[in-house]
Amino acid sequence: MTNIKEHWKKKGYVDEPVPSNINIEKEILRMCDEKNAIILSHYYTEKSLQKIAHFVGDSLALARQAQKTKADIIVMVGVHFMGETNKILCPDKKVLIPDMNASCSLAESCPADKFAAFKKAHPNHTVVSYVNTTAAVKALTDIAVTSANACEIIESLPQDEKIIFGPDKNLGAYINAKTGRNMLLWDGACVVHERFSVEKIIELKQQYPNAKVLAHPECKGQILKLADVIGSTAALLKYTMKSNEKVFIIATESGIIFEMEKNSPDKKFIPVPPETTEGVGCHCNECAYMRLNTMEKLYNCLKYEWPEIIIDQQTIDAAVRPIDKMLNISEKLGL
Numbered sequence: 001m002t003n004i005k006e007h008w009k010k011k012g013y014v015d016e017p018v019p020s021n022i023n024i025e026k027e028i029l030r031m032c033d034e035k036n037a038i039i040l041s042h043y044y045t046e047k048s049l050q051k052i053a054h055f056v057g058d059s060l061a062l063a064r065q066a067q068k069t070k071a072d073i074i075v076m077v078g079v080h081f082m083g084e085t086n087k088i089l090c091p092d093k094k095v096l097i098p099d100m101n102a103s104c105s106l107a108e109s110c111p112a113d114k115f116a117a118f119k120k121a122h123p124n125h126t127v128v129s130y131v132n133t134t135a136a137v138k139a140l141t142d143i144a145v146t147s148a149n150a151c152e153i154i155e156s157l158p159q160d161e162k163i164i165f166g167p168d169k170n171l172g173a174y175i176n177a178k179t180g181r182n183m184l185l186w187d188g189a190c191v192v193h194e195r196f197s198v199e200k201i202i203e204l205k206q207q208y209p210n211a212k213v214l215a216h217p218e219c220k221g222q223i224l225k226l227a228d229v230i231g232s233t234a235a236l237l238k239y240t241m242k243s244n245e246k247v248f249i250i251a252t253e254s255g256i257i258f259e260m261e262k263n264s265p266d267k268k269f270i271p272v273p274p275e276t277t278e279g280v281g282c283h284c285n286e287c288a289y290m291r292l293n294t295m296e297k298l299y300n301c302l303k304y305e306w307p308e309i310i311i312d313q314q315t316i317d318a319a320v321r322p323i324d325k326m327l328n329i330s331e332k333l334g335l
């Protein structure tokens with residue numbers, strides 16, 4: 001490996017400057033045609049990336065899209081666990097992500113060795129994991145879920161089944177409350193959704209009395225209590241499109257507002273501010289990991305077909321089972 005490749009490897013992305021005389025969007029799409037590559041993006045990435053992607057969706061839709069694509073290369077503009085999910089579902093395809101450092105606080109909160117010890121300490125439990133986990137944690141899991149299907153999948157299990165749920169304690173508590181289960185919860189949380197301010201939602205509700213509060217289930221219980229609608233990013237988006245209301249207070253990553261505004265230009269979307277902006281600047285309702293993705297990194301990633309998600313076969317074989325189970329149950333339930 002040359003020195004420059006070592007340099008990129010350390011950085012986790014290619015930081016070669018993009019030539020100033022090219023049209024970067026056109027060049028990205030040309031490379032996609034030439035290489036039979038598809039760009040998948042999560043709703044939490046910046047607008048320009050959502051605009052150029054061939055498909056934009058929530059984590060469930062992204063997994064389904066990866067599963068059915070005929071492309072040879074999948075570029076996952078999102079976070080690392082989403083790239084891993086694509087690779088697990090499509091082991092024969094090349095899966096790229098523009099920046100290897102695009103992690104997720106939930107996935108980070110749940111190291112596989114510690115999760116294995118937790119599982120061992122609680123035998124005879126079914127292990128259900130949120131899709132926001134590493135491939136190694138999925139390999140320890142019986143059924144994966146996303147925020148779009150978690151309650152329904154848990155409800156499909158026998159009432160007396162003992163369940164371990166990780167890594168999001170807020171989503172876990174929400175599912176427990178909604179389904180009347182008593183799942184054992186891993187102590188993880190999302191840095192973005194944990195920070196939304198209860199006081200600021202109350203102030204916004206006073207200012208906009210007819211507004212609907214929409215929240216992702218990764219938010220704390222106090223926020224969910226104030227919400228009119230709780231759902232995955234796709235479910236919240238769908239609600240804004242169907243609703244006759246004109247103002248929405250959004251308690252999830254603000255990237256989703258791009259798609260909401262695009263579909264409902266006559267409606268107003270107000271992102272909920274975080275409790276404090278101290279030490280974290282003013283973009284606190286943006287996921288810092290998702291925002292590591294840039295157009296330049298996407299260009300270089302396609303050009304050099306790097307960074308690539310590599311997972312060993314043993315982990316793929318173990319991790320595909322909970323994802324397949326999730327996709328099959330979701331399909332049966334019509335989700």
Ligand code: 13P
Binds near residue numbers: 057059146190231234
């Ligand atoms: P969705 O499953 O709603 O796409 O959420 C993924 C995520 O990372 C939320 O923070």
Ligand code: SF4
Binds near residue numbers: 079103104289290
């Ligand atoms: Fe992970 Fe939270 Fe970012 Fe979603 S918003 S990718 S859960 S850190």
